[in-house]
Each structure stands twice: as structure tokens, then as C-alpha cells.
Amino acid sequence: MSQDFSDQVALVTGAGRGIGRGCAEALASRGARVIAVARSASDIEELARRFPDRVEAWQLDATGDEILERIDAADGLSILVNNAGGNRPQAFVDVDEEALDFMLSLNVRAAFRISQAAVRVMTRQSISGSIVHLSSQMGHVGSPNRTVYCMTKHAIEGLTKAMAVELAPSGIRVNAVAPTFVETPLTKPMLDDPEFKEFVMNRIPLKRLASIGDVVDAVMYLASSDAGMITGHSLLVDGGWTAQ
Numbered sequence: 261m262s263q264d265f266s267d268q269v270a271l272v273t274g275a276g277r278g279i280g281r282g283c284a285e286a287l288a289s290r291g292a293r294v295i296a297v298a299r300s301a302s303d304i305e306e307l308a309r310r311f312p313d314r315v316e317a318w319q320l321d322a323t324g325d326e327i328l329e330r331i332d333a334a335d336g337l338s339i340l341v342n343n344a345g346g347n348r349p350q351a352f353v354d355v356d357e358e359a360l361d362f363m364l365s366l367n368v369r370a371a372f373r374i375s376q377a378a379v380r381v382m383t384r385q386s387i388s389g390s391i392v393h394l395s396s397q398m399g400h401v402g403s404p405n406r407t408v409y410c411m412t413k414h415a416i417e418g419l420t421k422a423m424a425v426e427l428a429p430s431g432i433r434v435n436a437v438a439p440t441f442v443e444t445p446l447t448k449p450m451l452d453d454p455e456f457k458e459f460v461m462n463r464i465p466l467k468r469l470a471s472i473g474d475v476v477d478a479v480m481y482l483a484s485s486d487a488g489m490i491t492g493h494s495l496l497v498d499g500g501w502t503a504q
């Protein structure tokens with residue numbers, strides 16, 4: 261891929277590890293100035309050391325208020341990768357309020373509020389920005405022990421479409437990337453269970469997990485001007501899981 265993001269400012273939430281880390285590295289490698297957000301300072305500081313002129317580390321909780329204030333003061337923000345998210349798999353009847361609130365707060369409420377803050381900056385500064393939400397194949401289908409996660413990712417799919425329609429006149433594109441299972445710190449404990457891994461592999465026609473690179477490529481495409489006519493779309497990176 262040849263996208264050049266020079267002179268662009270990109271904010272990536274959950275940039276310390278996993279998919280967000282891959283997105284932050286790819287954006288910085290292709291010239292963007294990246295604001296990397298995570299709660300663990302060590303992960304994002306290490307990233308900032310690798311790209312000293314390009315990455316600024318914001319040690320912040322995506323669910324808090326401070327990130328909104330920092331975004332409001334950001335200059336030139338043109339890309340938002342709304343990536344921070346989590347899962348606590350539980351059987352539907354066993355879902356406890358802590359898990360319910362955790363996922364609603366991070367996967368939906370924080371994603372909404374951060375988008376809102378970013379869009380205010382883009383419209384105020386007349387920037388034709390691009391927003392990419394990290395959804396999931398679970399935003400398209402259901403799966404056992406994932407009622408809350410599926411609910412939150414379906415919410416992100418709805419948010420993507422509604423934002424896309426409303427913000428198109430401002431030149432702001434809004435899309436989602438919907439991966440199947442990728443081995444990251446989030447999913448490693450799940451995939452370490454051989455029975456669960458077999459369940460997953462049996463449902464992916466391409467017979468492999470997605471790599472972080474597979475997902476990053478999709479995010480970079482949607483963030484870039486190559487996808488200039490694409491808005492309100494959810495790009496499945498699922499090896500065919502949802503095609504069945």
C-alpha cells in the first residue's frame with residue numbers, strides 16, 4: 261500500500277498493544293503525526309521512543325473526561341482510529357453488572373464521546389477527516405457468551421452509518437473495520453483454550469486467524485484518500501466467517 265499520511269494528525273485510542281498499536285505504527289511509518297492513547301504509560305512511551313518526531317503519548321483513560329479536553333485542544337486532527345475496546349465473555353444469564361457497564365462504557369460510550377470531540381475539532385477547523393471505528397464480526401452476527409460484546413459492536417455499526425450520513429456534508433467520512441479473531445493480548449487467553457480455538461477455526465473458511473497486519477491494512481485503506489468515496493461502510497476482515 262502506498263498511502264502517504266504526511267502532514268496529517270491521527271489519534272489512535274488503545275494504541276499501546278494489539279490492533280491499535282499496529283495502526284499507530286503504520287500511520288507513523290507513513291508520515292502521520294500520531295497521538296497514541298492508552299492507560300499504560302510504558303507501552304505508548306516505548307512507541308514514542310521508536311518514532312520520536314511522530315508519536316505523542318497520551319496516558320489517558322478513554323472513558324474519562326480528560327481525553328475530551330485534550331482532543332478539543334488538538335490542532336489539525338484529521339484521522340481518528342476509535343480502537344480501544346474490551347470483552348468479558350460470559351453466558352447471557354450470568355452477565356454481571358460490572359461486565360455490562362465495562363463494555364457499554366468503553367466500547368460504546370467512550371467511542372461515541374471521543375468521536376464527538378474529534379468531529380467538533382474537524383468541523384471547527386474545516387478538516388475533511390476520516391474516522392475508523394474498530395467494530396468486529398460480532399457487530400454483524402451473534403455468538404455464544406458474547407451478548408454484551410455483540411450488542412456493543414452492533415451499536416458501533418449503527419453509529420458508523422448514522423455518523424456517515426450526518427457528517428457527509430462536512431466532508432467527514434466514517435467507516436468501520438470488522439475483524440474476526442486476531443491473536444492479541446485481548447484474545448490470547450480465549451484462544452489458548454484448544455476447544456475454543458477449534459470452535460473459531462471451524463467457522464473461518466480461510467482457516468486462519470486474522471493477523472494484526474490484515475486489520476491494519478483495512479484501517480489504513482479506509483483512513484486514506486484511496487477510500488475517498490467510501491463512507492458508512494463496515495469492512496469485514498473475517499476470512500469468510502459471516503459469509504456463511
Ligand SMILES: NC(=O)c1ccc[n+]([C@@H]2O[C@H](COP(=O)([O-])OP(=O)(O)OC[C@H]3O[C@@H](n4cnc5c(N)ncnc54)[C@H](OP(=O)(O)O)[C@@H]3O)[C@@H](O)[C@H]2O)c1
Binds near residue numbers: 343
Ligand atoms: N483481537 C481480536 O480478535 C478482535 C477482533 C475483533 C475486534 N476487535 C476490536 O479491536 C479493538 C482492539 O482490540 P485488541 O485485541 O487489539 O485489544 P487489546 O490487545 O486488549 O489492546 C487494547 C489496547 O487498548 C488500551 N485500552 C484498553 N482500555 C482502555 C481505556 N479504558 N482507555 C485507554 N486505552 C485503553 C490497552 O492499553 P491499556 O490497558 O494500557 O489502557 C491496549 O493498548 C477492540 O475494539 C476490539 O473489540 C478485536
